[in-house]
Amino acid sequence: MAESAQQSPVAVVIGAGDATGGAIARRFARGGYTVCAVRRSLDKLQPLLEQIRAEGGRAHGFATDARKEEEVVALFEQVERAIGPVEVFVFNIGANVPSSILEETARKFFKVWEMACFGGFLTAREAARRMAPRGKGTLLFTGATASLRGSANFAAFAGAKHALRALAQSMARELGPRGLHVAHVVIDGAIDTEFIRENFPERYALKEKDGILNPEHIAENYWMLHSQPRDAWTHELDLRPWMEKF
Numbered sequence: 370m371a372e373s374a375q376q377s378p379v380a381v382v383i384g385a386g387d388a389t390g391g392a393i394a395r396r397f398a399r400g401g402y403t404v405c406a407v408r409r410s411l412d413k414l415q416p417l418l419e420q421i422r423a424e425g426g427r428a429h430g431f432a433t434d435a436r437k438e439e440e441v442v443a444l445f446e447q448v449e450r451a452i453g454p455v456e457v458f459v460f461n462i463g464a465n466v467p468s469s470i471l472e473e474t475a476r477k478f479f480k481v482w483e484m485a486c487f488g489g490f491l492t493a494r495e496a497a498r499r500m501a502p503r504g505k506g507t508l509l510f511t512g513a514t515a516s517l518r519g520s521a522n523f524a525a526f527a528g529a530k531h532a533l534r535a536l537a538q539s540m541a542r543e544l545g546p547r548g549l550h551v552a553h554v555v556i557d558g559a560i561d562t563e564f565i566r567e568n569f570p571e572r573y574a575l576k577e578k579d580g581i582l583n584p585e586h587i588a589e590n591y592w593m594l595h596s597q598p599r600d601a602w603t604h605e606l607d608l609r610p611w612m613e614k615f
Contacts, residue, residue, distance in 0.1 A: 450598065
């Protein structure tokens with residue numbers, strides 16, 4: 370088991386949650402990658418790891434706080450030493466906490482930025498440091514509607530997502546010539562999650578009309594981005610249900 374894991378390429382998914390992140394992890398596992406799934410709670414990763422293994426895939430779980438530099442460095446050192454070279458990196462941490470700007474606190478604003486942007490910088494930097502000398506690798510960032518425009522009551526989230534998009538653009542311009550494919554995916558619309566089902570039942574009801582995004586279909590697009598030949602790389606891809614306004 371350990372020997373075969375070292376012989377297969379490695380995909381690191383930061384923010385391998387129960388919906389989009391988990392679907393991305395499963396998709397890369399089906400594609401033959403050894404998946405290193407990362408979130409702050411190792412216990413919450415167990416169902417995903419068990420599912421991947423039950424389907425014949427290879428998966429390892431890591432409890433890491435993406436905002437802590439020492440933890441992030443240790444994560445990538447351990448993955449590269451014990452599992453194999455990282456070929457795919459996905460940053461999928463969300464931090465959508467709406468608030469009126471009149472009531473927003475400095476603490477929460479900073480925390481949203483830490484999770485949605487700073488964590489992306491730390492983890493992507495460590496992945497890129499290992500990919501660049503090898504001259505190949507894919508780095509994928511999950512964006513949102515807030516990556517493009519700031520809506521009322523979403524100042525913190527929009528600020529962080531705008532910054533993450535800028536990070537992805539800068540990395541693409543620097544690292545593309547070194548053989549690394551950097552892409553930013555704008556998820557413009559509600560996703561089929563437990564959170565949407567419980568908190569926005571009217572929006573969730575649109576699922577019957579394909580009006581919300583299916584995590585499995587999102588994951589297929591991440592796989593497509595990784596599979597692109599370098600003469601036709603996509604940097605930014607937007608995904609939205611057919612009925613979503615833009």
